Amino acid sequence: MNPLLILALLVTCAYLGGTYLFSRRGRFGFYTGGVEFLLLGAILSSGTVLHLPKDFFQDLFPFVHIELGWIGLLFGVQFDRRILRHLPAIDWWLMWLKSLLTIAAVSLVGWLCLSVCLKDSSENLIPVVLILAAAASLSSSWTVGIIYNLLKIRTPLVRRLFFISVLDDAPGLMLFSALFFLFAGGGVSDAVLRFIGGSLTGLILGSLITSLLRGRKERGQTLVVLIGSVLLAAGVAYALGIPVIYVTLLSGIVIANSKPRLRDLYPTLAGAEHPLYLLFLILAGALWDPSNITALILALILIATRFAAKWWAFELSKPLVDIQGWGGRLALALVSPGGLTVAMVVNFALFPDRFPLAQLVLDITVWALVILNPLGVMLAKRVLAPVEQS
Amino acid sequence: MKRVIVAMLLVLVWLMSRLPVIRTESLEAAGDSSALAALGFVILGGYIAGRCFAGIGLPQVTGYMLTGLLVGPYLVGIFDQVLTNRLKPVEEIALVLIALTAGGELRLGDLRLHLKAISAVLVMQTLIVLVISTAALLLAGGWFIRFSECLDFRQIVIIALILGVMTSANSPSVAVAVITEMKARGRLTNLVMSVTVAKDVFVIILFTLGMTLAHGVMGGTVTGVDHAYPPLPLLVAGSLLIGILAGWLMVLYLKYIGRQVEIAILVMSVVLIQLIHITSLELLLTAIVIGFIIENYSSQGPTLIKSLERISPPIYIIFFALAGAGVNLPLLLEIGLAAVLWAGLRALGIWLGTSVGFWISGEEFRQKPSPTRGLTWLGYLPQAGVALGMASLVAVSFPGWGDNVRTLVLAVVAINQVVGPVGFRYALVKSGEAENQDNRSN
Numbered sequence: 001m002n003p004l005l006i007l008a009l010l011v012t013c014a015y016l017g018g019t020y021l022f023s024r025r026g027r028f029g030f031y032t033g034g035v036e037f038l039l040l041g042a043i044l045s046s047g048t049v050l051h052l053p054k055d056f057f058q059d060l061f062p063f064v065h066i067e068l069g070w071i072g073l074l075f076g077v078q079f080d081r082r083i084l085r086h087l088p089a090i091d092w093w094l095m096w097l098k099s100l101l102t103i104a105a106v107s108l109v110g111w112l113c114l115s116v117c118l119k120d121s122s123e124n125l126i127p128v129v130l131i132l133a134a135a136a137s138l139s140s141s142w143t144v145g146i147i148y149n150l151l152k153i154r155t156p157l158v159r160r161l162f163f164i165s166v167l168d169d170a171p172g173l174m175l176f177s178a179l180f181f182l183f184a185g186g187g188v189s190d191a192v193l194r195f196i197g198g199s200l201t202g203l204i205l206g207s208l209i210t211s212l213l214r215g216r217k218e219r220g221q222t223l224v225v226l227i228g229s230v231l232l233a234a235g236v237a238y239a240l241g242i243p244v245i246y247v248t249l250l251s252g253i254v255i256a257n258s259k260p261r262l263r264d265l266y267p268t269l270a271g272a273e274h275p276l277y278l279l280f281l282i283l284a285g286a287l288w289d290p291s292n293i294t295a296l297i298l299a300l301i302l303i304a305t306r307f308a309a310k311w312w313a314f315e316l317s318k319p320l321v322d323i324q325g326w327g328g329r330l331a332l333a334l335v336s337p338g339g340l341t342v343a344m345v346v347n348f349a350l351f352p353d354r355f356p357l358a359q360l361v362l363d364i365t366v367w368a369l370v371i372l373n374p375l376g377v378m379l380a381k382r383v384l385a386p387v388e389q390s
Numbered sequence: 391m392k393r394v395i396v397a398m399l400l401v402l403v404w405l406m407s408r409l410p411v412i413r414t415e416s417l418e419a420a421g422d423s424s425a426l427a428a429l430g431f432v433i434l435g436g437y438i439a440g441r442c443f444a445g446i447g448l449p450q451v452t453g454y455m456l457t458g459l460l461v462g463p464y465l466v467g468i469f470d471q472v473l474t475n476r477l478k479p480v481e482e483i484a485l486v487l488i489a490l491t492a493g494g495e496l497r498l499g500d501l502r503l504h505l506k507a508i509s510a511v512l513v514m515q516t517l518i519v520l521v522i523s524t525a526a527l528l529l530a531g532g533w534f535i536r537f538s539e540c541l542d543f544r545q546i547v548i549i550a551l552i553l554g555v556m557t558s559a560n561s562p563s564v565a566v567a568v569i570t571e572m573k574a575r576g577r578l579t580n581l582v583m584s585v586t587v588a589k590d591v592f593v594i595i596l597f598t599l600g601m602t603l604a605h606g607v608m609g610g611t612v613t614g615v616d617h618a619y620p621p622l623p624l625l626v627a628g629s630l631l632i633g634i635l636a637g638w639l640m641v642l643y644l645k646y647i648g649r650q651v652e653i654a655i656l657v658m659s660v661v662l663i664q665l666i667h668i669t670s671l672e673l674l675l676t677a678i679v680i681g682f683i684i685e686n687y688s689s690q691g692p693t694l695i696k697s698l699e700r701i702s703p704p705i706y707i708i709f710f711a712l713a714g715a716g717v718n719l720p721l722l723l724e725i726g727l728a729a730v731l732w733a734g735l736r737a738l739g740i741w742l743g744t745s746v747g748f749w750i751s752g753e754e755f756r757q758k759p760s761p762t763r764g765l766t767w768l769g770y771l772p773q774a775g776v777a778l779g780m781a782s783l784v785a786v787s788f789p790g791w792g793d794n795v796r797t798l799v800l801a802v803v804a805i806n807q808v809v810g811p812v813g814f815r816y817a818l819v820k821s822g823e824a825e826n827q828d829n830r831s832n
Binding site: 066 | 426427433437656
């Protein structure tokens with residue numbers, strides 16, 4: 001049977017199964033954010049159920065680049081300074097505090113653990129540990145989004161937490177981009193050139209999208225421009241060895257801050273992402289090695305570290321925030337990682353000769369997602385629901 | 391500003407296409423990156439070209455095709471043969487989407503209303519184009535096709551018949567693209583869609599008969615024919631059966647699930663393509679039947695069309711850019727005059743066939759004055775995939791004269807790809823059936 005046909009059928013089965021068995025509305029208490037597709041990818045690549053050709057997943061790698069670009073754009077268009085400037089200053093401080101604490105804690109614990117596990121304390125570990133830390137600093141806004149939109153818990157606390165969960169990805173993404181530029185091989189001049197090339201591409205594409213879509217209303221036309229731009233960004237980034245998320249993130253920020261505001265862009269981007277995201281998760285699952293027990297143990301340790309860092313950040317900010325229910329336990333609502341975290345580590349895993357331990361980072365991150373994602377909403381609900389009742 | 395940005399993008403992609411291995415890990419990675427960037431560039435370039443063409447009153451499809459021609463292997467070279475082959479699945483998915491749209495545009499009520507005209511135009515067009523082709527080949531065959539072998543009268547007649555069948559073929563894909571772009575609705579639109587779709591099946595049947603005849607008279611080879619058709623009744627019946635089954639499955643999905651319709655359509659397209667590869671049935675016919683079933687035997691037609699409109703624009707651009715990139719420019723220049731003349735004869739045949747067909751059915755003269763009078767024939771000028779497929783089959787089956795016939799067909803199709811959409815757009819605007827008469831405002 002043709003592998004493409006198998007994939008098409010499996011995606012359909014996984015989609016229908018995910019929707020109707022577990023349901024995004026939490027029929028059995030679980031809210032799947034795509035874990036079923038990660039598992040599907042892992043099962044397919046293991047060859048236990050179906051024997052797929054070796055290069056099957058490799059042929060689909062260009063889709064990963066496209067999805068990474070799409071995620072970057074989707075994230076970038078949320079950075080509209082006209083909205084962000086209305087946020088209280090304390091949220092910005094909290095964002096930095098929470099991210100920096102997480103990065104510091106995960107870096108330290110991660111370095112200690114990896115030194116012991118791999119019996120290596122060389123400087124090879126530095127980029128690996130920092131990638132882990134950058135990935136750990138991100139929170140999934142999906143969990144809080146479910147609480148707000150589906151469970152209809154619409155308190156000021158939930159609203160505030162949602163903005164923080166979106167904002168706190170920024171420091172992690174900055175660190176991720178810096179790591180990519182610095183450790184992708186070559187000297188400092190190469191890193192600077194990459195940075196300039198990537199930034200210019202992002203800015204030019206952002207301007208192009210803005211000028212092409214100004215005054216356009218039809219969704220089909222918007223999609224054409226977005227798909228073309230993301231493909232171009234993915235190709236340029238891939239060729240230059242720079243992270244495609246960085247390029248499209250910049251484009252997104254340019255678009256978000258353009259005049260007049262392109263209001264219908266975000267829904268179009270989010271709506272069209274679904275098939276790409278499913279495919280991306282399947283491929284990420286295929287890259288994941290679930291037999292790596294070291295990765296599982298490290299994932300559990302890092303989940304605990306991450307939770308502790310976020311808990312501490314919320315506790316530290318408690319005297320400054322005048323909202324009922326604010327405190328360390330809110331860390332439970334933001335403990336689940338999201339698709340952006342996986343996207344980030346997959347980006348490294350696509351360049352294995354530049355980042356030799358990228359596979360381990362990917363395994364740890366996917367384990368964390370598989371463990372926490374189905375529980376994320378349940379945990380968040382535990383923290384946020386009593387506040388609403390009171 | 392827009393021009394500066396586009397120029398910068400052009401330079402960027404050109405540099406990439408020239409220096410793909412500078413910073414990549416392997417040649418394979420370089421290929422992937424170039425392919426992604428080239429595809430992105432073609433989509434953006436096609437979109438911009440389409441808008442520019444629409445601005446000067448030409449169809450966007452022509453803009454997409456000319457972008458493909460520009461970046462194709464004979465000019466800039468961004469779209470090379472390797473990339474074209476890698477995009478084959480996209481091309482096939484585009485064909486399915488086009489055929490679904492075509493089927494969805496065929497309404498049983500309209501078909502019943504114009505049945506007489508549709509059959510008369512279909513038969514008369516094919517017949518007159520066949521007569522003109524045969525006459526032209528008998529009178530001045532050597533000028534159009536350089537025959538290396540010595541052929542008798544009977545053999546030339548058979549070649550002329552096969553060439554005539556290929557010449558009379560239309561392009562449902564271009565017709566659908568122009569109709570969708572112009573948001574056209576009305577009598578002319580219905581007639582063009584119905585005849586074009588019906589002719590697709592009719593021409594395949596005639597072609598299969600012609601090839602059987604040619605094999606009987608001239609021998610030829612059937613080895614190396616990858617996509618030999620199964621026996622004709624099986625081809626039609628099998629395609630209809632699969633189309634009906636898939637159509638009903640799709641109706642059930644739309645009715646009872648109705649979510650993520652775009653994904654469902656894409657998955658169904660992939661499954662259908664694989665199924666057709668296995669069974670060697672007719673992809674276009676099957677997909678047209680699916681669209682027809684959904685439109686006419688359920689209430690889900692508008693949902694299907696809306697979803698298709700949402701996902702098809704980027705796929706259309708790639709599809710038509712690939713068609714443009716496939717135009718063999720040196721060949722077109724070499725036999726340009728003969729091809730132009732043959733395309734002119736084809737246009738004459740189509741005009742005559744349409745007029746006679748309408749005269750026989752009395753359709754054109756039923757209401758006076760009719761706004762579509764004298765314009766409908768322009769909708770039958772576009773020509774693409776079906777003719778190219780048949781020409782390749784002839785070349786493989788009959789090395790020698792088959793190659794020369796293919797050369798002429800390729801050149802004629804190239805001309806009709808450019809001229810056809812322009813003519814059809816003009817007809818839609820002039821008849822008042824185009825909602826998007828000035829799509830600059832979109």
